[in-house]
Amino acid sequence: MLGKKVLITDDTAFMRMTLRNVLVKNGYEVAGEAEDGLQAIEKYMETKPDLVTMDITMPNMDGLTAIKKIIEKDPDAKIVVVSAMGQKALVIEALNSGAKDFIVKPFQPDRIVEALGKVIS
Amino acid sequence: MEEYKDLFLAEAHEYLQNMTECLLELEKDPAALEKLTEMFRAAHSLKGMSGTMGYELIMKLTHEMESLLDKLRSGKTAVNTNLANLLFETVDLVQLMIDNLDKLESFSQDVATMEEKLRRWQDQEAAVKDSPPPEQAIEAGSDKEMFITRELNEFEKEMLKDAAFRGERSYFVNVWLREGSLLKSVRSYMVHKVMERHGEVIKTFPPQQDIEEEKFDLDFTILLLGKQGLDPDELKRNIEGIAEIERVIITPFDRDKQHKVASMASKASASGGAQGGSGKGGAGVARAQAAKKTMNVTLGRTVEKTVRVETAKLDALVNLVGELIINRTRVLELGKQLQNEMLETSHEQLERITTDLQGAVMTLRMVPIKQVFDRFPRMVRDLSLDGGKGVKLIISGEETELDRTIVNQIGDPLVHLLRNAVDHGIEPEEERKRKGKDPVGVIHLEAHHEGSHVVVSVEDDGSGIDPDKIKEKAIERKLISREEAGAMGDDEAIRLVLQSGFSTSAKVTDVSGRGVGMDVVKNSIEALNGTIEIKSKLGKGSKFILRLPLTLAIIRTLMVRAGEEIYAIPIEAIRENLFVEPQEIKTIQQGRVIILREEVLPLNCLRESLGMGTFKEQEVYPVVVVQAGDRKVGFIVDELMGQQEVVIKSLSSFIDGIRGVAGATVLGDGTVTLILDIAGLLEDRRFNVGKESVNH
Amino acid sequence: MIDKSEAVAEVQMVVFRLESEEFAVDINQVKEVLKMSRVTPLPQSAHYIEGVINLRGEVIPVVDLRKRFELPEGKRAEQTRIIIVEIQDSNVGLIVDSVSEVLRLSSTAVQPPPARVAGTRTDLIRGVGKVADRLLIVLNLDKILTTEEVILLDEVVLDEPLHK
Structure with missing residues (x-):
């Protein structure tokens, strides 16, 4: 995992901070933070991260659209959906659009680490 | 392993209970082969579980048990009382060891002796019939696979057959x-x-729909028809690449074997007579995994539609709801003071929802009374053998549910009542014959709901209680005076058996004469906010009726x-409310009374009382007007303030x-x-409770 | 000034007043001090049980200490307090005339109760503490609700040679 770059996408600063802490603690490097889908695409192209975490519900451009656009540009992009409980249909759509796996809020650090680890390897 | 201990205990208990039930059935109907098979499977599962947990002694004992049961299945010896006793003893020993897991080693001698006994029966059995090696155990671990196999329709079977013909293999994938x-x-x-990347999903267990609705605990099994050249290891790796997948077990689908196992199992459970085919293929599954699988699968089976929750968590929830109800009352009062219409409307909703919530939470604590009743058939059997009496126990209403706390605490009183019924109620056979009764006595243990109460009764067709003898004894014990006895009605006299210091037993037997009197029964029932009533007809029998609240924590007052x-x-103690005018009150020597519907009702001033x-x-x-047992009195109060639900x-x-x-x-x-x-208030002797002498 | 080696055993005491006497209980046993509030009487209980109160949802008994020590009944006043103490894992309220202060007391300043008293009725009294010219009766609360014996305080106090 050491040095793998992750782009964090979430509209709430708190969630970004939580994720960042977990990632840094586990040897990841945070390539950048995006507050919505548009920023995510922009930063993805800019930083070419090894992995993206993608919130679903965000202003300007939602996660689903962003996943599709990123996969369009880079079919090998590794995206992990960040979902809240009860977003079953949306998560399935995200997976069908090319997301590799998902994690569920509220975060449990070991589950995040496991999911990201499995997707990267 | 430690973390599996609770699960082990819970399941082991279920299996032992299951074995006891089977044994009781077998005693009645020695030809009930399906019960033997069921016992055999229970012993087998127990063996596997204890092996996994490292409880070697239990494993050894259950192994011998399994072997004997297996021989019995294929042999000729019917289960007689001797054999049943031996098997009961074995079950008891296993139970004892399970209750004392921390000092298992101390049982090694007992286990050795018991093993020896079991082996001796096996040798006898072998001598009766030199039977060929018995059918290998049905692998309990294949339950889910069996289920899937049984559910396959003709079309799917054909498809699998064709595929096998083409060299495409099928697998059970347990995730x-x-x-x-x-x-x-x-x-x-x-x-x-x-x-789907690796083949075609034929069927799943639980069914697809249930999986989609998350109606499964942690695992599910898929029957996958693999693509040509499917590599199971690769499939496994790919599934394990998904986050939060704990474990993947892939077993090849063997059509012949599966078919036989499934049909054998369905025959065994349907007709009971099935000895199955040769089933040689069934023995192959790795033994080492079987034990663990047994536990997992049985867990899977019991939690399909249910979740095990720690009782402590439930209690916390119940307490919180109790507090919520209290706070609701507070909020409602504030709302009334403000007289805001909108607020009141939402309060009504709040009230409705919290009431529903309370009801729902309370039902979470409800368990069937079966949990207590289950141990009684065995107990009554042993008691009747000891007492040399024929006694039949008939249980009904065991599905009746009531609060867990009450279920837990009602066991001992019921044990006592049943022991009394066998020991003192039911007459010896000779006496019954003389009286023209069926030599076999009958005890009915019954439970049913009655409003917000559960009524549990123990009724025997024995000799009944003789009120005169009771009075004599009570005088002897200085519980009442001769004058009091003279004025006492039969029902009241019979209730004397509930007083402390009273015991009707002439001889002290091993079982009912342990110095525990009926007063203990009464006290424990009353501690549960319950009441006890006795109906008895001399020569015909007695009936003890316990009335218990459904739940404990919250009551209407x-x-x-x-x-x-x-x-x-x-x-629950209130019969009615009255408004009484001064001229209606009469004074007799015991105090104030009124005549209510031609009955004399003693009146007490609550403040005074x-x-x-x-x-x-x-x-x-x-x-x-309140009532406890058969005592009814009126309490004069200063104001009736309405009903309210309160948390005790x-x-x-x-x-x-x-x-x-x-x-x-x-x-x-x-x-x-x-x-x-x-009940406590009315018991006070200084009290005006209207002895029967008041009645004219 | 107390020498350090002697100061090892020093206890903090909550001091309260009943009638004209001062009492002390170990602060570790005191959970809180409440203003006097409505107490629900408990019928047919010991005479010194004033009743029960609601302490954050818990129903706890309240003892009228004057009655417990057979002192003349006092009037509830502005200074009347209920001291909540923990006895054998249960909370109990004690009604006292007033709570005056928290004191540090070296354990050597607490002497056993006078011999004559000690022989007969010491369950409730751990000893007598002297602070300057004040005299504190140090209570042993463990038995306050269970022992049946009657404590006549004036005996304890009047026989105390230090009493002035």
């Missing part, structure tokens, strides 16, 4: 999620997607004011046991109100 996984349906969807204090009277004041003349007296708070240990006070509750305004214990 386990990590404990606590969220959005399990999406996880299983991801698994499905991976599966009538609030009354007496002097400056407010008291809560449990609704509690020692909190004296009787005062009023224009009209509000009266609460126990009193501190320093002050509990105050006669007449069942507990306390906190009212909406935070003040403490005492909940009266009517």
Whole structure:
């Protein structure tokens, strides 16, 4: 995992901070933070991260659209959906659009680490 | 392993109970082969579980048991009392060891002796018939696979056959999620997607729909028809690449074997006579994994539609709801003061929802009374053998549910009542014959709901209770005077058996004469806010009727004011409320009474009764008519304040046991109100409870 | 000034007043001090049990200490307090005339109760503490609700040679 770059996408600063802490603690490097889908695409192209975490519900451009656009540009992009409980249909759509796996809020650090680890390897 | 211990205990208990039930059935009907098979499977599962847990002694013992049962299945010896006794003893020993897991080693001698006994029976059995090696055990681990196999329709079977012909192999894929996984349906969807890359999903267990609705615990099994050249290891790796997948077990689908196992199992459970085919292929599954699988699969089976929750968590929830109800009352009172219409409307909703919530939470604590009843057939059997009497126990209503706490505490009183019925109720056979009764006595143990109560009764067709003998004994024991005895009605005399210091038993037997009297039964029932009633006909039999509340923590009460204090009277004790005018009150030597529907009703002033004041003349007296057992009195109060649901708070240990006070509750305004214990109040001898002598 | 080696055993005491006497209880046993509030009387209980109160949802007994020590009944006043103490894992309220202060007391300043008293009725009294010219009766609360014996305080105090 050491040095793998992750782009964090979430509209709430708190969630970004939580994720960042977990990632840094586990040897990841945070390539950048995006507050919505548009920023995510922009930063993805800019930083070419090894992995993206993608919130679903965000202003300007939602996660689903962003996943599709990123996969369009880079079919090998590794995206992990960040979902809240009860977003079953949306998560399935995200997976069908090319997301590799998902994690569920509220975060449990070991589950995040496991999911990201499995997707990267 | 430690973390599996609770699960082990729970399941082991179920298996032992299951074996006991089977044994009782077998004694009645020695030809019930399906019961033998069931016992055999239970022993087999226990063996596997204890092996996994490293409980070697239990494993050894259950192994011998399994072997004997297996021989019995194929042999000729019917299960007779001797054999049943041996098997009961074995079950008892296993139970004992399970209850004492921390000192298992101390049982090694017992186990050795028992093993020896079991082996001797096996040798006998072998001598009776030199039977060929028995059918190998049905692998309990293949339950889910069996289920899937049995559910296959003709079309699917054909498809699998054709595929096998083309060299495409099929697999059972058993997938386990990590404990606590969220959005399990999406996880299983991801698994499905991976599966579809490797072949075609034929069937799943639980069914697809249930998986999508997350109606499974942690694992599900898929029958996958693999693509040509499918590599199971690669499939496994790919599934394991999904987050939160704990474990993947892939077993090849063997059509012949599966078919045989499935048909054998369905025959065994349907007709019971099935000895199955040669089933040689069934023995192959790795033994080492079997034990663990046994536990997992049985867990899977029991939790399909249910979740095990720690009782402590449930209790916390119940307490919280109790607090919520208290706070609701407080909020409602504030709302009334503000007189805001909108607020009141939402309060009504709040009230409705919290009431529903309370109801729902209370039902979570409800368990069937079967949990207690289950141990009685065995107990009555042993007692009747010991006493040399024929006794038949008929149980009904065991599905009746009531609060867990009550179920837990009602066991001992019932044991006592049943022992009494066998020991003192049912007459010896000779005597029964002389009386022209069926030599086999019958005890009915029954439970049913009655409003917010559960009624549990123990009825025997024995000799009944002789009120005159009871009176004699009571005089002898100085419980009553001869005069009192003379004035006493039969029913009241019979109730004397419930008094402490009373025992009707002439001889002290091993079972019922342990110095525990009926008073203990009465006290424990009353501690549960219950009552006990006795009906007895001399020569015909006795019936003990226990009336218990469904739940404990929250009760409906009538609030009354007496002097400056407010008291809560449990609704269950109240028969009616009256308004009595002074001229209706008559005074006889025992105190004030009124005539209510041609019955004399003694009146007490609540304030006086509690020692909190004296009787005062009023224009009209509000009266609460209460009853406990067969005693009925009216309490004069100063004001009836309406019904309210209250959460019972126990009193501190320093002050509990105050006669007449069942507990306390906190009212909406935070003040403490005492909940009266009517049964306790009416027991006070100084009290005007209207002896039967009042009746003319 | 107390020498350090002697100061090892020093206890903090909550001091309260009943009638004209001062009492002390170990602060570790005191959970809180409440203003006098409505107490629900408990019928048919010991005469010194004033009743029960609601302490955050818990129903706890309250003892009238004057009655417990057979002192003349006092009037509830502005200074009347309920001291909540923990006895054998249960909370109990004690009604006292007033709570005056928290004191540090070296354990050597607490002497056993006078011999004559000690022989007969010491369950409730741990000893007598002397602070300057004040005299504190140090209570042993463990038995306050359970022992049946009657404590006549004036005996304890009057026989105390230090009493002035």
